[in-house]
């Protein structure tokens with residue numbers, strides 16, 4: 048029973064978004080829509096949460112989409128097919144609430160474009176009418192649309208520059224659908240914090256029950272440290288064990304934004320020192336800006 | 342009289358130096374010092390010290406072996422009842438356990454049993470004299486141990502020795518429980534914990550890290566699908582408590598668990614070589630007075646705090662921390678704000694804590710725990726400046742494992758109820774011990790519970806016919 052967490056497949060599917068397929072039977076056989084894993088790329092790395100975006104029981108594999116942001120995501124992306132992760136724990140968090148709601152609306156941005164796929168699938172299997180909206184800055188950054196398209200009833204795409212679908216964001220498309228008389232019984236959003244907040248605002252007037260996959264900073268992911276605490280309806284919740292799905296209309300967004308930025312300076316230091324860390328002095332000297340030398 | 346010679350002082354790093362590094366504070370005894378301390382022991386016929394030790398370490402016997410300069414044999418003598426002497430010698434609250442009962446303590450000072458215990462265990466390890474016991478012939482029984490803290494390690498060690506197949510499942514990426522993620526390097530070097538775990542693996546225990554049980558696997562699945570005959574739950578008390586006062590979610594307010602995990606497990610004190618960050622407060626207030634609070638405040642000092650404060654709602658005599666830790670903290674310059682309690686936190690424009698409002702307390706009538714209850718003095722509120730707060734007011738039962746374990750009875754605090762003679766829970770063949778049964782207690786108590794459970798598991802499994810296994 049040796050778990051190796053081997054990377055079976057890795058590719059940059061659109062600029063800056065890397066798809067990882069990792070072998071781990073233990074997690075694959077227990078994964079549920081909306082859950083996540085905690086990953087360490089190497090022994091000195093951080094423990095970072097990543098959403099289970101798909102899994103294959105037979106192959107015993109899980110799929111993760113990684114957006115490069117800072118050092119920890121960069122170190123993951125530095126790994127190659129055939130390499131193993133240092134640590135992989137999961138599946139963590141509650142599964143998303145999936146049942147027969149009626150008409151369900153899903154929104155995904157950033158890693159959420161990958162992450163809403165299992166939820167879309169599960170919602171559909173429960174017999175819901177499922178509408179999905181995905182967003183990116185530009186058309187060439189849209190990924191996963193075929194997969195999502197194959198399991199939902201309606202798929203909308205938005206881009207910030209208008210190069211594909213509606214010009215704008217998930218919440219703009221949502222507003223338009225509502226304006227056109229569409230009604231939803233349930234909404235679920237996954238992506239960056241700003242998007243989650245904006246989308247929750249957009250469903251509030253209609254009182255559409257809204258779950259958001261909260262992306263608080265996490266450390267252990269098992270409710271042991273309290274690092275991921277967020278205020279929801281005036282109560283402190285731990286996003287890793289009480290969530291990640293929490294009530295978007297009750298989240299204290301201001302507090303979450305502040306808590307997400309606690310390590311901003313350290314992240315910058317880490318980023319700057321990283322390039323030096325992965326190279327020897329010799330390599331550094333040889334790597335001239337013109338790319339000469341090596 | 343022999344015992345009247347003064348108790349040996351442990352050589353240690355001077356406070357002003359050690360308060361800025363993460364190296365272990367006491368150096369340990371030299372052979373000369375150990376021999377001279379051992380010579381103080383009266384080798385009592387009816388050794389009271391043994392009664393004070395929760396696992397009944399054969400104290401006069403091991404000290405006698407030290408006197409005979411058989412240091413490794415002394416370590417083995419301790420290991421007959423205590424699997425982790427290098428750890429316990431360092432972290433047991435000896436002053437309320439073995440040493441509290443030592444007869445010499447009546448007139449003079451008690452024998453430094455903890456120092457001696459540490460000395461022989463270190464000697465055995467450093468001289469590479471550790472013997473890996475030959476396990477009994479395989480019994481064909483399999484036991485799953487959930488959690489690799491002192492309690493789980495003890496169960497695993499005992500059962501492997503008896504010939505059972507043991508798999509330890511640990512949620513984190515490193516074994517050791519609180520010994521690894523909680524107690525800091527300067528008090529318990531991590532290489533010692535690792536050496537103990539390595540020995541266990543050499544004996545044949547299988548360690549599976551990254552395994553959050555209740556999520557990755559349920560207890561029922563372990564027993565019904567994976568062919569385990571018994572399960573031991575030693576998951577500790579890993580749920581941080583907060584006070585639920587205004588401002589508690591401001592940045593730079595940590596639970597002690599988070600702060601210590603970042604620094605110890607993730608090695609944030611070596612950031613950015615290790616990628617996990619931790620904030621470095623200049624004026625750090627730690628709320629609480631136990632070992633965890635002392636570890637946090639002394640860690641903050643080592644990370645560069647100019648002012649490191651303990652804010653505790655009772656008086657000095659009631660500080661629950663180990664005496665040596667309180668003393669070390671004082672020496673290192675920690676300020677003690679006693680009979681004080683925070684009532685709210687105030688943040689700056691960036692959402693970071695910049696002060697807390699405290700209220701002064703006085704001691705009233707004794708409460709159910711027998712300690713005098715602290716009562717707030719009305720109108721005594723005042724502001725205390727701080728740029729970091731570490732909340733260290735205790736822990737509760739972490740619910741993760743229980744989500745798939747509804748059929749194990751728990752008490753009103755959420756801790757598991759067991760038959761104290763066997764540590765068996767209300768679910769047959771499922772045992773539990775350590776902090777998840779008692780609430781936060783001590784390393785040696787967690788180990789004691791593990792030993793009782795191991796014996797009971799062995800007895801019960803030996804009575805069982807061999808089970809057919811599909812895996």
Ligand SMILES: Cc1cc2nc3c(=O)[nH]c(=O)nc-3n(C[C@H](O)[C@H](O)[C@H](O)COP(=O)(O)OP(=O)(O)OC[C@H]3O[C@@H](n4cnc5c(N)ncnc54)[C@H](O)[C@@H]3O)c2cc1C
Pocket residue numbers: 083093094095096097098099111112113114115116117118119120121158162261262263264265266291307308314315
């Ligand atoms: C439940 C959950 C699921 C997630 N799923 C995915 C996913 O599928 N794919 C993906 O690319 N990203 C996902 N994320 C976000 C991902 O964890 C962060 O992008 C990553 O930790 C950033 O690390 P970094 O060192 O590369 O960047 P940094 O430079 O360290 O940080 C960039 C930003 O990431 C956030 N962050 C930093 N450390 C953590 C941490 N330990 N935990 C959470 N957030 C952190 C902070 O807000 C920070 O401002 C998820 C987050 C959560 C909480």
Ligand SMILES: Cc1cc2nc3c(=O)[nH]c(=O)nc-3n(C[C@H](O)[C@H](O)[C@H](O)COP(=O)(O)OP(=O)(O)OC[C@H]3O[C@@H](n4cnc5c(N)ncnc54)[C@H](O)[C@@H]3O)c2cc1C
Pocket residue numbers: 432433434487488489490491492493510511512513516517518519520523524552553554555575576577578579601632633636663739741742774775776777781782783784785787
């Ligand atoms: C900072 C600190 C300082 C302390 N100082 C002292 C001291 O000086 N002296 C002393 O005697 N005691 C001290 N204690 C108390 C002592 O450490 C504990 O009583 C003891 O460690 C309890 O042992 P345990 O085996 O029950 O649990 P723990 O040591 O808590 O270990 C439990 C393990 O189980 C794992 N786990 C949890 N949930 C799961 C799950 N679902 N699946 C798999 N694994 C899981 C955890 O990750 C952990 O590794 C201190 C505690 C702390 C926090």
Ligand code: SF4
Pocket residue numbers: 393394395396397398400423429430433435438439440454455458785
């Ligand atoms: S295990 Fe702890 S209490 Fe027992 S003798 Fe050793 S130091 Fe004393």
Ligand code: SF4
Pocket residue numbers: 381382383384385388389390391400401442443444445452454
């Ligand atoms: S009570 Fe004190 S003097 Fe007597 S055997 Fe124990 S340690 Fe030695």
Ligand code: FES
Pocket residue numbers: 264265266267268269270271272273274275276285286287288
């Ligand atoms: S990440 Fe530690 S409690 Fe949620």
